[in-house]
Amino acid sequence: MQGKAWYKYLLSLPPMAYLLIFFAAPTFIMLFASFRYAGEYGGLAPWYLHEGGRLTLDLTLENWQRLLETDIYLRLFLRSIGYAVATTLLCMVMGYPLALMIARSGRKHRDLLLLLVILPFWSNFLVRIYAWMIIFSPAGALTRMINGALELLGMGSVTLMYSPTAMLVCLVYVHLPFMVLPLYANLEKHDLDLLDAAQDLGAGKWRRFWLITWPLSLPGITAGSILVFIPVLGMFAIPDLLGGTNGIMIGNVIKQQFMESRDWPFGSVLSMVLTVTAVAVVLLGSRLGARREGR
Amino acid sequence: MKSLLGLLLLLLATPVFAGEELHIFNWNDYMSEEVVAGFEKSCNCKVVQDYYSGTEEMMAKLQAGASGYDLVVxxxxAVQALIQQGFLxxxxxxxxxxxxxxxxxFLNRSYDPGxxxxxxxxxTTTLIGFNEQRLKEQGIEPTGWAVIFDPQILEKIKGKVTVMDDADELLGAALKYLGYSVNDVDEKHLREAQQVIMTAKPYxxxxxxxxxxxxxxVGNIWVAHGYSSDMVQARNDAMDAKRDFSVNFILPKEGAVLALDNMVIPKKAKNKKLALQFIDFLMDGKNAAGLSNxxxxxxxxxxxxxxxxxxxxxxAAIFPDQKVLATLETLEATSTKVRRxxxxxxxEIKLK
Amino acid sequence: MRKKNVLLWLSAALVYLFLYLPLVIVVVFSFNDSKLNAEWVGFTWKWYGKLLHNREMLGAAMNSLIIATVSAGVATILGTLAGMAMSQYRLRLLQLLVLAPIAMPEILMGVSLLVLFILVNMTLGLMSIMLAHITFCIGFVALSVQARMSSMDPALVEAARDLGASPWRCFREITLPLLMPGILAGALMAFTLSIDDFVITFFTAGVGSSTLPLQIYSMVKIAVTPEVNAVSTLLMLLTLVVITAASRLSPTIFRGE
Incomplete structure (x- = not known):
């Protein structure tokens, strides 16, 4: 049965057809849309002209040129990547000790500790953002506490709401489990005898960490980094709610083209750029992962 | 798993509301819940509301095939644009x-003659709402658009100002500040307005x-550029919550935008009869007053x-007299070229 | 057992605090007798009472439930097929189609499906949301089933075949029961992903098809009352109950086995 062709198609065709229609086709439609004109009232203009009984193509490079016209889109892009890199690094710094602690704790507690990481993750992510909006509110307790302390020290007050700091904290908060879980999965598999052997040979705590644990955990870090980096890159809700006047990311501009400005072609251009970046990151990550595996 | 499934089925089987539904697409914070409840009682129907917070957002939503609204405000x-598109x-x-x-x-205006x-x-008018006490402490007496555009004033209230997330409204305010009409489509003037906005944006x-x-x-923000109706609500809310300050508002001396909001029925509406009923209900004196109140x-x-x-x-900011009305302008529908x-x-404003 | 590293434990404890403090604040303020989430005024149940009469919220919850049930159901069937196919054959295209939606930023799937639905003149609503949710759920189910399948002993099926069982009987009585934990884990994941999704729903929702996350977004954005806190608290409670129930039913689900 397993070798028969009909069985193979029975299994693979339905999901393949579905994904071709609802994933591959829309992606190509977007690519095509990036070369079309915007419709008079939004949407897309026809891609052909009917002139004297002949059909001619009516496509343009205008939308792509607009991307290169000024440096503002490049800067937007770099800023988005900057947020994604910063979030990834912070998640790593915060997630590593946590994952290590869980992996090194007794079997009995491990599941519970892990569940405690996942639990907040199961509440809707808008709720989690909302929680920080309460905290960052200038009338909120935290901000008043910080400002009270700053005043005592004779320094000026700070505003947390609508600042890059607020955005970053929220981005880290929402994506932290994406880093912790793959890291834990990796750390848990480490052979602790290696550490014991190193200790017997006289290696200190930090030396043992840097020479054994860290290199062994690199695949987990790579996986976690991809899982954090990509969703942050396309984020629009957090900048929308917490970003202030300077917190715009590429996701917001894409959303703006489709949901406000009614400029689908330019929105498609930006989406394509984001697609290519995400693909590049994934490829780079899996390349790095593969090289390590091979070592 | 079975009990979970049973629970699901039970939830799915709870009778869905049997009567008619009226789907409304309206500005946020722009409907009286009491009036809606009154209508639901009289028609034995259910009013379902969706909200938007900008004209462009609403147009994009309708453009994106959001058919099924029975009544749009x-x-x-936007009425003019929707008529041109044959949407109504x-x-x-x-x-x-x-x-x-x-x-x-208020009838027979140029956007929809007859x-x-x-x-x-x-x-509503688009104006400036502010925290009276905090501004007084800073020695600021708001009279015009300068309070959101002039860096010298903004210096004292940095990070305490919000402006509307709406190209027409914000550019319109900047144009007024510069002494132009809110409907000015001269690229040079628009660029000047953009410059005003860029200079003020860091504050x-x-x-x-x-x-x-x-x-x-709450007191997080001391100056906000927004709709008059919202400022009235902020003022009342601050009073109700017994804050240690009061919220007030002024119509800028340079003039401002007057927005006349309308009830329209889309061609694709499912329940036109009910929509008409609701329009008539809202035009009853008492109900209309309920909305204002x-x-x-x-x-x-x-x-x-x-x-x-x-x-x-x-x-005067809510019910402007003739003298004030003369300083107010309504936004006109723009051509595709101007819109682009x-x-x-x-x-550019958002990104730089 | 080796001795505990104090520094490690301390920093981990801080991260746990970071994870839970915001949620505690949301819950606490859901009982605050003030419209503003600024300072504590007094205890009240009124936001929960209001919530019970908020039909838009209840309607949205119903929509979310319908969408998640249907999407998870269809995605589980399609994903199981894909997972079985992927573990038995080398299918580059299917592999790519299954993995790519997981790896792409959600907003891309949202806008591209929006464009597709409008170009084919489809009215946005429950149907369009379900089609979209199925698209992003298939991959997760497929991966879960594939993982389970690869740990299965193919000799079992072969033996059954040698003993004369029909392919269908073989599937029903051997493959399916063995795959069940993988399928269930995938289905549960699809259900939660669907009920929790905001971004893709944001772009593919139409009139009267608002889901819970969309409703929460507009409440957070307009920020009127602590009803948001109340609904969040209830959602967290519900999640807790579901997780506890699910882990009782199938203790292996959370270990991705």
Whole structure:
């Protein structure tokens, strides 16, 4: 049965057809849309002209040129990547000790500790953002506490709401489990005898960490980094709610083209750029992962 | 797993509301819950509301095939655009007995001559709401647009100002500040307005069209550019919450935008009859007044005036007299070319 | 057992605090007798009472439930097929189609499906949301089933075949029961992903098809009352109950086995 062709198609065709229609086709439609004109009232203009009984193509490079016209889109892009890199690094710094602690704790507690990481993750992510909006509110307790302390020290007050700091904290908060879980999965598999052997040979705590644990955990870090980096890159809700006047990311501009400005072609251009970046990151990550595996 | 499944089935099987539904697409914070409840009682139907916080957002939503709304409340310039696109159903005046209540001064405007497609719902001005005490402490006396655009004033209230997240409104305010018309389409003037905005932007906390009512009430924000009806709500909320400050508002001396919001029925509406019924219900004097009293909007209904809270009626920013009206302008529908230009300027503003 | 590293434990404890403090604040303020989430005024149940009468919220919850049930159901069937195919054959295209939606930023799937639905003149609503949710759920189910399948002993099926069982009987009585934990884990994941999704729903929702996350977004954005806190608290409670129930039913689900 397993070798028969009909069985193979029975299994693979339905999901393949579905994904071709609802994933591959829309992606190509977007690519095509990036070369079309915007419709008079939004949407897309026809891609052909009917002139004297002949059909001619009516496509343009205008939308792509607009991307290169000024440096503002490049800067937007770099800023988005900057947020994604910063979030990834912070998640790593915060997630590593946590994952290590869980992996090194007794079997009995491990599941519970892990569940405690996942639990907040199961509440809707808008709720989690909302929680920080309460905290960052200038009338909120935290901000008043910080400002009270700053005043005592004779320094000026700070505003947390609508600042890059607020955005970053929220981005880290929402994506932290994406880093912790793959890291834990990796750390848990480490052979602790290696550490014991190193200790017997006289290696200190930090030396043992840097020479054994860290290199062994690199695949987990790579996986976690991809899982954090990509969703942050396309984020629009957090900048929308917490970003202030300077917190715009590429996701917001894409959303703006489709949901406000009614400029689908330019929105498609930006989406394509984001697609290519995400693909590049994934490829780079899996390349790095593969090289390590091979070592 | 079985019990979970059973629970699911039970939930799915709970009787869904049997009567008719009226789907409304309206500005946020722009409907009186009491009036809606009254209508639901009288028609034995259910009113389902969706909200938007900017004209462009509403147009994009409708453009994106959001068919199924029975009643939309767009501002005059959007009405004009929707008529041009052939999106709207002609109103059956025969079914609207209360049409006689409408103030003729708000009828037969250029965006819909003869009110074939639309009837006025309420009106607001776009103005400046502020925290009286905090501004006084800083020695700022707001009179005009300078309070959101002049860096010298903004220096003292940095990070305490929000402006509308709306290209037409914000560029319009900047144009007014510069002494031009809000409908100026001269690229040079628009660029100047963009420059004004860019200079002031570092001092603003955020572009915000939706939550400034709350931010003002809590005291997070001291100056907000927004709709008059929202400022009335912020003022009342701050009073109710017994804050240690009060919220007030002024119409800028340079003039401002007047938005006349209308009720229209899309061609694709599923329940046109019910929509007409609701329009008629809203044009009843008492119901129209309920809207004003609850949301703090100006009222184009003559029969409503006796029922409107007198304190509200005497506010020039809400019910402008002839002299004030002369300084106000309504936004006009723009051509595709101008819209593209404004979009481009707006994207630059947001990004730089 | 080796001795505990104090520094490690301390920093981990801080991260746990970071994870839970915001949620505690949301819950606490859901009982605050003030419209503003600024300072504590007094205890009240009123936001929960209001919530019970908020039909838009209840309607949205119903929509979310319907969408998640249907999407998870269809995605589980399609994903199981894909997972079985992927573990038995080398299918580059299917592999790519299954993995790519997981790896792409959500907003891309949202806008591209929006464009597709409008170009084919489909009215946005429950149907369009379900089609979109199925698209992003298939991959997760497929991966879960594939993982389970690869740990299965193919000799079992072969033996059954040698003993004369029909392919269908073989599937029903051997493959399916063995795959069940993988399928269930995938289905549960699809259900939660669907009920929790905001971004893709944001772009593919139409009139009267608002879901819970969309409703929460507009409440957070307009920020009127602590009803948001109340609904969040209830959602967290519900999640807790579901997780506890699910882990009782199948203790292996959370270990991705």
């Amino acid at each position: 767009p501002t005059q310039n 159903e002609k109103l059956d005046k025969g079914a609207l007995a209360n049409i006689k209540n409408q103030d003729p001064g 009110n074939v497609y639309s009837l006025p719902y309420a009106y 603003w906390a955020a572009f915000n069209s939706s939550s400034y009512i709350k931010e003002l009430t 609850d949301v703090g909007a100006g009222n184009p209904n003559a029969a409503a005036l006796p029922f409107i809270n007198p304190e509200l009626k005497q506010l 230009l404004k979009n481009k300027l707006w994207t």
